[in-house]
Amino acid sequence: MLFSEIIGQTQIKQELLETVRNNRISHALLFYGPEGSGKLSLAIAYAQYINCEQKGEKDSCGVCPSCLKYNKLQHPDLHFVFPVATNTKVKKDPVSDNFIAEWREIFLQQPYMSLDMWLAHIGVENKQGSIQREESREIMRKLNLKTYEAEYKVMIIWMAEKMNETCANKLLKILEEPPAKTLFVLISEHTEDLMATILSRTQIIRIPKIDDESMRQKLASDFSVSGEDLETLVHNANGNYFKAFELMSFENSNSDFFNYFTQIMRLAYAKNLPELSTISETMAGIGREKQKGFFEYALKMLRENFILNQKKQEIVYLYKKEKDFSEKFHSFINERNIAQLTKEFNEAHYHIERNGNAKIIFFDLFIKIMMLLRS
Ligand SMILES: [Zn+2]
Numbered sequence: 001m002l003f004s005e006i007i008g009q010t011q012i013k014q015e016l017l018e019t020v021r022n023n024r025i026s027h028a029l030l031f032y033g034p035e036g037s038g039k040l041s042l043a044i045a046y047a048q049y050i051n052c053e054q055k056g057e058k059d060s061c062g063v064c065p066s067c068l069k070y071n072k073l074q075h076p077d078l079h080f081v082f083p084v085a086t087n088t089k090v091k092k093d094p095v096s097d098n099f100i101a102e103w104r105e106i107f108l109q110q111p112y113m114s115l116d117m118w119l120a121h122i123g124v125e126n127k128q129g130s131i132q133r134e135e136s137r138e139i140m141r142k143l144n145l146k147t148y149e150a151e152y153k154v155m156i157i158w159m160a161e162k163m164n165e166t167c168a169n170k171l172l173k174i175l176e177e178p179p180a181k182t183l184f185v186l187i188s189e190h191t192e193d194l195m196a197t198i199l200s201r202t203q204i205i206r207i208p209k210i211d212d213e214s215m216r217q218k219l220a221s222d223f224s225v226s227g228e229d230l231e232t233l234v235h236n237a238n239g240n241y242f243k244a245f246e247l248m249s250f251e252n253s254n255s256d257f258f259n260y261f262t263q264i265m266r267l268a269y270a271k272n273l274p275e276l277s278t279i280s281e282t283m284a285g286i287g288r289e290k291q292k293g294f295f296e297y298a299l300k301m302l303r304e305n306f307i308l309n310q311k312k313q314e315i316v317y318l319y320k321k322e323k324d325f326s327e328k329f330h331s332f333i334n335e336r337n338i339a340q341l342t343k344e345f346n347e348a349h350y351h352i353e354r355n356g357n358a359k360i361i362f363f364d365l366f367i368k369i370m371m372l373l374r375s
Contacts, residue, residue: 001044001070001111003059007241008214009038012207016046017058025050025152026203027178030160030186030194033207036240040158041111042207043185044070047078047154050183066150073104077150079142083115083129083162087122093134112241115159115189131163136170143179153182160186161193168195175201209239223248229320236317256290257297262325268370269332276370280362288352295349301326302341305333337372344368 003013019025031039045060048070052060060067069075080103084094096103099122106113106121113121119129139155147153157163163171175184175198186202188194216234218241220226225233225248237244260283267275283291304316308330318326333341348365352358 001041001048002062003045003049006038006041006045007218008210009042009207012042012205013045013058015205016042017049020050020055025183027182028175028184028186028202030188030191030199030202030204031207032188032191032204034209034240035114035189036112036237036242036244037207037209038112038241039187039207040107040156043156043187044073044078047152047156047183047185050152051075051077051150051154073107075150076148077153079139079153079155080158081131081135081139081155082118082158083131084122085119085124085127085129087124093132095132095135095138097138110242110245112245114242115162117242129159129162131157131160131167133164133166133170135163136167139171139174143174143182147181151181153179155182155184157184157186160188160198161190163194165195168198172197172201210241211239215239215241215244219244219248227320228323232317232319254297257294258322258325260294261298261301264366264369265329265332265373268366269373271370273367276366277363280359280366283362284358288358291352291358292349295345295352299342299345302333302338302345305330306338309334332373337375341369341372344372 003017006013029043031043033039048067049055049060051066051070053064053066054061060070062071066075070078073080080100081096082099082103084090084096084099086092086094090098102122103118106118110117115129119127142155143153157171172195178184184202186194186198191199191204212234215237216230219233219237220230223233233244233247236247260279264276264279267279283294286294301322304318304322305326307316308326344365348361351361
């Protein structure tokens with residue numbers, strides 16, 4: 001990871017570069033900041049820079065033997081610790097090394113990933129990931145290994161607040177008597193869950209959310225989005241690149257939802273029962289996950305249109321095509337029907353979740369919309 005690949009964070013990069021220039025590399029750092037701000041990327045870029053054999057003023061060279069290994073997260077002196085849980089493959093005492101291949105894979109794909117995305121990637125999204133006692137043994141073992149190639153051995157602990165007490169106590173002992181030429185970078189989103197004694201032994205670097213201008217540039221080049229849509233995306237991302245990434249993937253699948261929603265509303269308004277029956281068949285066939293996604297989407301559209309109806313334009317965040325549609329549609333969503341409409345959508349969602357007959361649930365919902373839109 002090069003510093004130049006990281007979105008924004010100019011000041012933090014500057015500060016990190018200076019510690020190397022002035023030979024003031026701390027042995028234990030804590031990168032603390034919100035999700036999607038680039039903490040993990042910054043930690044890796046910093047470690048890579050420290051170990052780069054031909055570093056420049058502002059960045060690693062990217063091509064020396066050390067950098068080449070860092071680029072793939074495969075340097076023998078670069079170690080990772082992150083929350084894990086048992087899954088179908090690892091049934092007992094899971095440690096980070098059990099998942100290192102998946103870790104490299106997902107980081108190279110999406111370096112701004114969230115904890116949930118990571119847990120989903122290793123198939124444990126319904127569990128709490130954690131860093132357990134077994135992991136502290138692994139940390140000790142790795143620190144006792146001789147340094148293979150690098151000047152600095154690096155241990156990056158992602159989501160350090162997920163360490164349990166035993167593990168945190170073991171780590172504390174190491175931080176009290178740090179081995180020479182070892183760099184610990186702890187990464188955390190919730191320092192209140194970290195032991196105070198650990199906090200007091202690290203140098204805390206606050207990583208702010210990504211500034212809007214850097215976000216704007218990055219999003220414009222990553223996704224072909226511009227103008228008003230770009231501004232809406234920047235606003236909704238709120239300095240969290242992962243959020244923007246999610247919104248864009250959502251936006252792609254949302255194209256379908258938008259089409260269904262507008263079609264249904266038009267047909268309901270026109271009281272076109274035969275067509276409504278056909279579309280309820282279509283909706284019954286798209287699968288439960290998508291159906292639930294559609295309900296959430298529809299609820300958002302209703303809410304935003306109601307706000308528009310209340311003439312509170314400044315708090316509405318819609319994409320351009322949604323805005324165009326809502327220009328007329330919002331006059332139909334008012335205080336006489338919003339509560340009932342919301343209730344009907346929530347109820348349909350409830351019945352779908354409980355495996356009701358989807359075709360009947362949808363057709364029933366459409367008839368209610370038909371009556372409510374006219375009220
Ligand atoms: Zn290099």
